[in-house]
Amino acid sequence: MIQQNIKIAVDAIVFGYSNNTLNVLLIKQKYGVLENQWALVGGFVKDNEGLQDAVVRELKEEAGIDVDYLEQLYTFGDDVKRDPRFHVVSVAYFALVNNSVFTLIADTDAADARWFPVNNLPDLAFDHKAIIDLSIKRLQSKLSYQPIGFDLLSASFLFSELENLYCTILEKEIDRRNFRKKVLNFGFVEETNKFAPQKSGRPAKLFKFNHKKYRKLVEDGFVFEIKFA
Amino acid sequence: MIQQNIKIAVDAIVFGYSNNTLNVLLIKQKYGVLENQWALVGGFVKDNEGLQDAVVRELKEEAGIDVDYLEQLYTFGDDVKRDPRFHVVSVAYFALVNNSVFTLIADTDAADARWFPVNNLPDLAFDHKAIIDLSIKRLQSKLSYQPIGFDLLSASFLFSELENLYCTILEKEIDRRNFRKKVLNFGFVEETNKFAPQKSGRPAKLFKFNHKKYRKLVEDGFVFEIKFA
DNA sequence: TATATTTGCGTATCCAATACGCATACTAAT
DNA sequence: ATTAGTATGCGTATTGGATACGCAAATATA
16 A cells, blocks of 8 residues: 555635625634634545535535535645645635625634635635635636626626626626626526615616526537627 | 545546547556556655646656646546545646657556547546546637647648647537638748648648747737637 | 616627638649 | 649638617606
């Protein structure tokens, strides 16, 4: 049997969107080496535990949440000193939660969990800042060719919310009217008969993302894509 | 210190292109558990060795090559029994070699190395078949938004070769004339004053991919993209 | 009643992708 | 020689989707 002194960890970069701001979930552990240090949700993989299972477990233990979207991002292990204690390879996962989860984050036994706006992050443990930077790039590019923006909103949402989400995350100006036309043309974003609680201006209909219709379209060869000049 | 009985390995999926065929590099190890079994190039990461360093080392040891393109593909570790002996997480890397490397592969001390056409693979060790399938999908999609096709050809190449490469890998028909127009329009594929050894038909100029020009264009905001109906 | 504000729909324009015609330059066969 | 065959290289017409706008509708507020 091979002798090897490398540990495997997983980390989760969880994004939430609220009030026109993109946020990342960070935790401050109550005990251990990372006490008093903000860090990504994560920890060591257990023997006979799958990687994704490990992430799901850590998300539950440390932040008390289930996420809406989860995919592997990248495995960090080129710098053997990224953890100063010993050689750790970390498999980072990219996760999204919708607005209702966003509002419900609470501290757990293990850690203090909080949302931080991506452009106002505290000092972070290890190379977690670099990992978050990579995730943001991934989120930006994914937004263009996969309908993951909907995972950051509530089940029903306003067009202006969807539009602002794209604007703020991609840091681009987009034409409201052309955006609407294009998205409605896809056919999987449907208007409901409900209206949003009134603010100012003309009352706005609530819309829904029809997952079933989207899957069907993809099966028939549809390729999602949203671009801006 | 944490106790953990998981091993970390790396695997490389190396693609080569020749005679209108996409090939994968496989090895049959001369000793050990994988004797007489075709498998991807790979092995366990050493203590205090970076992941990418490990891949580069294995490629040299087992196949005697340096690759032209290398990037992390995916980390396989959801199935804790993917290696029946013990729990192994494998970080898979995606690699490309150009035509001159392709012709030079030789057996090494460690293993017998051979190219196999992707549509005619032998039985493979572990989950290596699934890993290759994923790589092919990655190659197909990368071809559309990164100029990696050039890494599979010689330094100078015919337009028909580039064209066939796209056709065979993407399994699509494309209009020769429009393809040529589009690629030349990019500005980083330049004609040389050399001609290819004559076959039949009108003599064809050799072309080159100008890396420097490409990088400059990208800096100025150029986004590579090649699509087919 | 006027003003501000946001929503929702429609049309004109333009550019890049597509479809396709055809001359060119060679080899090979008769 | 002449003809057929083959692959290269260049050009133009068409079109469909992205872009740029104009503007009416429906509410709150002053």
